[in-house]
Amino acid sequence: MISREQAWELLSSKGQEQHMLHHALETEAVMRGLARRLGQNEEVWGLAGLLHDLDFHETKDLPEEHGLRAATWLANALPEEALTAIRAHNGERNGVAPSTTFDHALRCAETVTGLVSAAALIRPTKLEGLGAKSLKKKMKDKAFAAAVNREIIRECETIGVGLDDFLNDAVASVATVADQVNLK
Template identity: 50%
Template sequence: MNRESLKMFLERVSDDKLVKHMLAVEAIMRGLAKRLGEDEDLWGITGLLHDIDYEETKDNPSRHGLVSAEILREHLPEEAIRAIMAHNERTGIEAKTKLDIGLRAADALSGLIVACALVMPNKKIEEVKLSTLKKKFKSKDFARGVDREKIKLCEKIGLELDEFLEIGLKSMKSISDSLGL
């Protein structure tokens, strides 16, 4: 997918917070791909575009991911399309491949990292330490909307939880300006 096509797709997303979330998931997916020896561009674009249909499907969650697949089918490889559909368990599509599982885990982790940044004194991701992220992961009362079980899916692709948290945090710190954090 070239930059022009990418720009066209991203024009479908008007919510600034959603764009930042998509950028965060892209960064984590690139970090994961690098660590796992996978295709960083494929994993990155999958992370970036995984929520392209969110604004259209927010009132019909079982369609989220399926509409993205319809939009992107002619532009992305089938493995990316499958991962995008599988990242939302409400579609009924099981996360089976490393890419599928990585996307589900990265999607959830991005929310936890943002929540950690927002409780820092200056609300900056640079202030978040790995030890803080680990502690907040264990605290059930913190960021209750973040599904810790999805984050723990990292173990199914050969990563210990601590390593995955570190990859996610470093990846998001590397684009902190784009995230406004």
């Protein structure tokens, strides 16, 4: 398996915009937290989070390829279950429907980062004091971070994690990388 350091070098070599690198770091952090909660392999889940959008620089105008290319590139770098999750995070457009706990975890983790970072950015104290209550309010406000798919966030419930716990965990996880993603 690829090391964390090699994974970061690989991701950094793709010339992605800074907000995508931030999104990758936030997703890694949320996946690590979910893996700990669910007794899964934190290293593998974290790497899947970090690398799930690896092909984005090539596929942003080819949505039916997004996830598939990354999984091909990573064939010898990550276990098959992680490759499947990377494909299924974009299942609506590439046809790989999510089925495993890992698949749903990556989908809700990468999606919740959009909600958490958008909510933190407009608060003077950023992540501090942010929690499930205000995030659920934001989820009900359709105009807020409108591109963030609320249904995918709720996939946490299909893997046995309640929405409140998931949102609180997500804030705590993103807080572990706050200084790297400009949310301090």
